[in-house]
Amino acid sequence: MPQFLKTFLRRPAGAVGLTLLALVTAMAIFAPLIYPASPWEMSGIPFSQPGENGMLMGADTLGRDIAAGVVHGARISIVIGIASTLTALLIGVTLGCVAGYAGGALDSAIVRFTEIFQTIPNFVLAILLVAILTPSIATIILAIGLVSWPPLARLTRAQVRSVSTREFVQAARCQGQSTLSVVVRHVLPNAISPIIVLGAMTVAAAILIEAALSFMGLGDPNYMSWGYMIGAGRTVIRQAWWMSVFPGLAILTTVIAINLVGEALNDALNPRISRA
Amino acid sequence: MSAVKSLVSKLTGIAFAILVIATINFVLVHSAPGDPALVIAGQSGATDAEFIEQIRRDYGLDQPWFVQYTSYLTKVVTLDLGYSVRQRADVSDLILERLGPTLLLTLSAFGLSLIGGVFFGALAGLRQGTWKDLAISLAALILYATPVFWFGLMLVLVFSINLEWFPAFGYANIRAASFTPWQYALDVARHLVLPAVTLAAIYMAVYTRLMRASLIEVSHEDHVKTARAKGLTEGRILRGHMLRNAAGPVITFAGLQAGALIGGAVVVETVFSWPGLGRLTFDSVTARDYPVLLGLFLVMSILVIAINLLTDLIHRLVDPRIGAR
Numbered sequence: 351m352p353q354f355l356k357t358f359l360r361r362p363a364g365a366v367g368l369t370l371l372a373l374v375t376a377m378a379i380f381a382p383l384i385y386p387a388s389p390w391e392m393s394g395i396p397f398s399q400p401g402e403n404g405m406l407m408g409a410d411t412l413g414r415d416i417a418a419g420v421v422h423g424a425r426i427s428i429v430i431g432i433a434s435t436l437t438a439l440l441i442g443v444t445l446g447c448v449a450g451y452a453g454g455a456l457d458s459a460i461v462r463f464t465e466i467f468q469t470i471p472n473f474v475l476a477i478l479l480v481a482i483l484t485p486s487i488a489t490i491i492l493a494i495g496l497v498s499w500p501p502l503a504r505l506t507r508a509q510v511r512s513v514s515t516r517e518f519v520q521a522a523r524c525q526g527q528s529t530l531s532v533v534v535r536h537v538l539p540n541a542i543s544p545i546i547v548l549g550a551m552t553v554a555a556a557i558l559i560e561a562a563l564s565f566m567g568l569g570d571p572n573y574m575s576w577g578y579m580i581g582a583g584r585t586v587i588r589q590a591w592w593m594s595v596f597p598g599l600a601i602l603t604t605v606i607a608i609n610l611v612g613e614a615l616n617d618a619l620n621p622r623i624s625r626a
Numbered sequence: 627m628s629a630v631k632s633l634v635s636k637l638t639g640i641a642f643a644i645l646v647i648a649t650i651n652f653v654l655v656h657s658a659p660g661d662p663a664l665v666i667a668g669q670s671g672a673t674d675a676e677f678i679e680q681i682r683r684d685y686g687l688d689q690p691w692f693v694q695y696t697s698y699l700t701k702v703v704t705l706d707l708g709y710s711v712r713q714r715a716d717v718s719d720l721i722l723e724r725l726g727p728t729l730l731l732t733l734s735a736f737g738l739s740l741i742g743g744v745f746f747g748a749l750a751g752l753r754q755g756t757w758k759d760l761a762i763s764l765a766a767l768i769l770y771a772t773p774v775f776w777f778g779l780m781l782v783l784v785f786s787i788n789l790e791w792f793p794a795f796g797y798a799n800i801r802a803a804s805f806t807p808w809q810y811a812l813d814v815a816r817h818l819v820l821p822a823v824t825l826a827a828i829y830m831a832v833y834t835r836l837m838r839a840s841l842i843e844v845s846h847e848d849h850v851k852t853a854r855a856k857g858l859t860e861g862r863i864l865r866g867h868m869l870r871n872a873a874g875p876v877i878t879f880a881g882l883q884a885g886a887l888i889g890g891a892v893v894v895e896t897v898f899s900w901p902g903l904g905r906l907t908f909d910s911v912t913a914r915d916y917p918v919l920l921g922l923f924l925v926m927s928i929l930v931i932a933i934n935l936l937t938d939l940i941h942r943l944v945d946p947r948i949g950a951r
Binding site: 462463466468469470471472473474475477478479481482483484554558561562565566567568577580584587588591594595598601602605606609 | 642643646647650654655657658659665767768770771772773774775776779780782783787882884885886888889890892893896897907908911912914916919920922923926927930931934
């Protein structure tokens, strides 16, 4: 493990990404301490410029503090990013394992199904799901998870197929271990590292989808989110650039950080592939 | 013979995909919280019990589910996508009149991102390790992480509010009615620039990274070494021996990204008030006009399948070996 950490941190991408990500995570965790008041509350004069009236990033059309919104928005982005990726992993890894290990007709059925899901415009399906099931954290997580699993399923299937032909898997099977135990204890642990990397990238993509959903007015109305702030500031961008610029920078920073971490993870976990 | 066979298998694949998509729609309407009749009415006539009752009869909601399911599928096949109570119009008409602008936007963005991605990717790959490579790779990394709608807003901020080069929103000037056809085309083109660049930029970043890696890989292949050993100029090696080979995987990947492109068009059209399917999606979300949303999902999915076929065609043109196989 120390070797792994060393490779990870030696790459500038890993160090920079991890630092940025730590910053955003700290923002998410300590939001109630940094800005104890609700980000929905009016705390100054509407349309205050950045730096005016003690508001670092200015105020929005209703006098709400943009900086407070940015800090609190980190929470929803990270929670939804992680939870929806876990949902996608659950679906994708399960289907991928079944397809890759079982093979045959079941395999081709799952592959077909996955391909169709990959063709469907996933953002449009997410819109439809959230709109019909009414927007809330739970439905947003479900919707993003439901549209994000196909790449994970494909990768898991390919990995499981290649690992399950190896000798130690055959040995485990010959010992009479149950299929479930062979897959969970022998195949998956040896197939997991590229899946972890893709999982990290999926978190980044999920955060972008969440932002786009709440930009379209499909966010959870109880929580401040970056996409909502940009959507609200959009109509007055001519008079007040700061309302949409700062939340956007927050999304950009978070997504870059996760992508960098993902790339460094890839180099550290799959040393052979990374030399391209 | 094999061409007919592959066509048949492609067509059954498409039919099956449409069936799955229609099924998703059907399941969604029936899994919505509350009465499906209210969903179909867009919750507008919730107070009017008689109206809800009529919808229930029209849509056969009092029938068993398989009757409803087959009748829904029949409607989809005959392109009857239902009626929007909100807009007082047939959903298929609403969608049809918005199709043109969306096709214009997505196809321009698709072409732009592919050409730009191949160009910048090749440039970065050829000059591997130089400042050009570094600058292109860094720009691609940042663009790839940028929310599309925010990028569009930033372009509006710079190019239409500050520099006043391009209009910030819309499809054509209000006085467009008095324009000659040429003036009109030019006007639409001016309106198209920012939305198309916005939509193209994100995918250009993806294709650039892919093209760079692909070109570097091709440059180590034997036939390229041979060409170099023969004393061909670098330009001829690139054009004659590397570009087509390297672009292949990029085009394949671009086809897979068609779904994301259409999804991107939804937010881009929202930002720029581009009167296409995306803007209609936004308006229908705001109004909770579910029949329109369901129809849009179906049509946009079919659009993605069409773009997939198109990239297949481009790929065949660029790499003739595919057709021969």
